[in-house]
Amino acid sequence: MLLRAAWRRAAVAVTAATGPKAAAPTRGLRLRVRDCAPRSAVPADTAAAPEAGPVLRPLYMDVQATTPLDPRVLDAMLPYLVNYYGNPHSRTHAYGWESEAAMERARQQVASLIGADPREIIFTSGATESNNIAIKELEAAIQPDTSLVSIMTVNNEIGVKQPIAEIGQICSSRKVYFHTDAAQAVGKIPLDVNDMKIDLMSISGHKIYGPKGVGAVYIRRRPRVRVEALQSGGGQERGMRSGTVPTPLVVGLGAACEVAQQEMEYDHKRISKLAERLIQNIMKSLPDVVMNGDPKHHYPGCINLSFAYVEGESLLMALKDVALSSGSACTSASLEPSYVLRAIGTDEDLAHSSIRFGIGRFTTEEEVDYTVEKCIQHVKRLREMSPLWEMVQDGIDLKSIKWTQH
């Protein structure tokens, strides 16, 4: 929160300083301030402000929070935002038919990525809505002893991969429904709903280089999994999710899934190499760094490191030229350390020192090297200022200290 307030102050100072733009009707987007729309080509009549100089954007190393749109995805979506604007549920004209065709093509693309049948894919507004639909199934259960197991495929904070196939096997043999939130896993590791005996799966668009505001829920047909609709209305999506399907967004999700299927192996190899580089270079230059999460069952693109004797938030603020996070975005407003780290038994003080590095399809070696360099520099600097670090250097065991009350 302190970080955002400081960022906003910097943003106000900069937007006051930018001058008029050149001829062509371009839209130079600068730092966004709280309530303001992006600056237009026409300069506002602001009072003369001191020249701030060119502002350079930070590197983006927070892909678990969200991913940039792949240019191939944007290219697929644009026609549906310009000319092909029909409602896919309009049955009586070409605008509707072409929109419906695009929607069904997207459905096939999503299904193909996870080994499902297109009839088993329901479009939603995101993985959160998909999770809610899947969990609500519990309340719509026919038999009193039916239950549901819900597991995250790849954890968004520490990158740990759960043994999905094994869990699926157990659930199937005990006749228990198996749901997985695959938001961080879809398109990154191979998933097959039949091999892994998954009954319900949540998919998020903006985690796989697709647009925000769209997702899907996979609902098995054989054997039939019954779900109750969260949202009632016109009966779209087989009655499981009423509301006009947003064609441009689902086209984007479909394109993202298709690209992911083609690029999965290439991306995985590259990301693994970059992750190895990041971890090795940090660990060989800094002592007392712990990687959180099981290193054997781990998705390489999500690296969570704890730097002992350094406070996580202060390290994040020091690394102002790199966009990073300490723990999940959905809980970043609170000051509580990560519940995930607490659950894996991380010490309280190490949990407060954790930073999550995200490596994605578009991350470069230069960005990794820059991040590593800055990280080492600032951890060393912050440790120099830390009395705890000084005590450790003097050989004092911190656990033996009896802290007095004042």
Next chain:
Amino acid sequence: MAASSRAQVLDLYRAMLRESKRLSTYNYRTYAVRRIRDAFRENKNVKDPVEIQTQVNKAKRDLGIIRRQVHIGQLYSTDKLIIENQDMPRT
């Protein structure tokens, strides 16, 4: 139509790289250049003419995508990243 010759494939490769270097966003630009090089290198020993034509057609479609995205990038450009050095060649 005759199958694509080696010269045509090389022309396409150069055209794609040239166009990709015009992308305004650092991450998209570096990805496109890298991916194109790696993809052409990976497929350099393909012998089947049908397969070659399929790949060439896909590459032509991708070249179209890159051209459009170059334009869009220019329309909606923003500040450079901290590691983009104006003096260095655009990698």
